[in-house]
Amino acid sequence: MSQLDLARLQFAMTSIYHFLFVPVTIGLSSLTALLQTAWHRTGQGDYLRLTRFFGTLMVISIAVGVVTGLVQEFQFGMDWSAYSRTVGDVFGAPLAMEGLAAFFLESTFLGLWLFGWDRLPKRLHLATIWAVAAGGTLSAAFIMAANSWMQHPVGYALDASTGRPQLDDVWALFTNPVFLRGYLHVLLASLVTGAVVMLAVSAWQLRKGAAPDAFGASARLALVVLVPTLLLAMLVGSELGVTEGTYQPMKIAGAEAQWTTCQPCSFSLFQVGGGNNDQTPTKIIAVPHLLSLLATNHWNGKVLGLDQIQSQYRQQFGAGSYVPNIFVQYWSMRVMAYLAVLVLVVGLWGLWAIRRRTLALSHWFQRAAVWVVVLPFLMNTAGWLLTENGRQPWIVQGLQLTRDGVSPSVGTTTVAISILVFLVLYAALAVVAGVLMTRHARGGLAPGPAAADSPVPSLSY
Secondary structure: OOHHHHHHHHHHHHHHHHHOOHHHHHHHHHHHHHHHHHHHHHOOHHHHHHHHHHHHHHHHHHHHHHHHHHHHHHHHHHOOHHHHHHHHHHHHHHHHHHHHHHHHHHHHHHHHHHHOOOOOOHHHHHHHHHHHHHHHHHHHHHHHHHHHHHHOOOOEEEOOOOOOEEEOOHHHHHOOHHHHHHHHHHHHHHHHHHHHHHHHHHHHHHHHOOOHHHHHHHHHHHHHHHHHHHHHHHHHHHHHHHHHHHHOHHHHHHHOOOOOOEOOOOEEEEEEOOOOOOOOOEEEEEEOOHHHHHHHOOOOOOEOOHHHHHHHHHHHHOOOOOOOOHHHHHHHHHHHHHHHHHHHHHHHHHHHHHHOOOOOOOHHHHHHHHHHHHHHHHHHHHHHHHHHHOOOOEEEOOOEEHHHOOOOOOOHHHHHHHHHHHHHHHHHHHHHHHHHHHHHHHOOOOOOOOOOOOOOOOOOO
16 A cells, blocks of 8 residues: 555544544534533432433543544644645644634533532532533534535635645635534434433433433433434435535535536446446436435535546546545445434334333333444444545645645555554544443442432542
């Protein structure tokens, strides 16, 4: 493998690992805030115990997410220094905002929430957990602004002497059409992930018969959040596809392995062939007009084919292949979509059980809810593969190719050794985080005060 291949592999590995914890953090912080708000308003001790229980899972996720996020920052200088030098004047701005504003906001109020239980007034302490949730969502906004600029560069001007882009309109980063829909999609996916984690843990506890009233309440909260949020995420994801079809038509055409221009265009549930070297795929169960709707919002919308876009890009940018890995693009789209439907089915099943008041007695649903916990992580990973693979061979769409962004002074051997080191460290971190979260999730609720005016002991994590 070349230095470019290894550098891409390393960044993909660390990014996917990091993003396993980001949606859990964002989702669980908001759900924990809702639980504490319920305790604040009702004074029921079960809500306090649930707040402390799921708050511990949130803290573990934050700790691992911070560590793995820092590693990604270092890679911009280690493996991608040419990229950093070229676009650092633009890309560095939202990253600096994330570190100086969002991260410090989240970490400061997390400390106040952890150690302020018996020291801060209840209302002020409640505000701290909402501030933690706000910090997480704000952090995601800055990161997504930077990533969206790579997908659709805006708000910059090329320096006449260096040829490098320089930021001349910071607000353009946050009004970027790709950012507006992509960021909302990430927030909704995070809430879905947090809700599924809460549902799975609650279902596990209900199967054990542990604190059925308390975990029945957390399961109901998770389901009430899960179903409408997932439906909204599907809608926003569809609109994001329209936006990307406008600015990154190669990404959308690749998601259907659509080599020729079509109007109207069908969407295949499955297909045989259609990879990088096979331009004659056999569509299986093709849904008429669906690709036109997803890509253009019109029943008979026109979708450019890969061959036509490739020809346009060669005329615009020069010789070379601008087609991404079609196999990854096609199946990432379907893994994300099909698993989302499966999660929705389980969520609707749970709402039906709530309506029939059989949630605590439905053992088949509880088994399904426990196992469905892996699906959001697969969906999130597939979504990022769809987004990032679809941009290739660009590291910044239309401005810099990925091959031009690697560090010229770092050799293949150095990158390979660092991959092995990261692999060992991340494996150890996965074991530690997995053991901590699993052991806590399987444990019972800690005893807590039964009334709102009872003293609340400090939490120990």
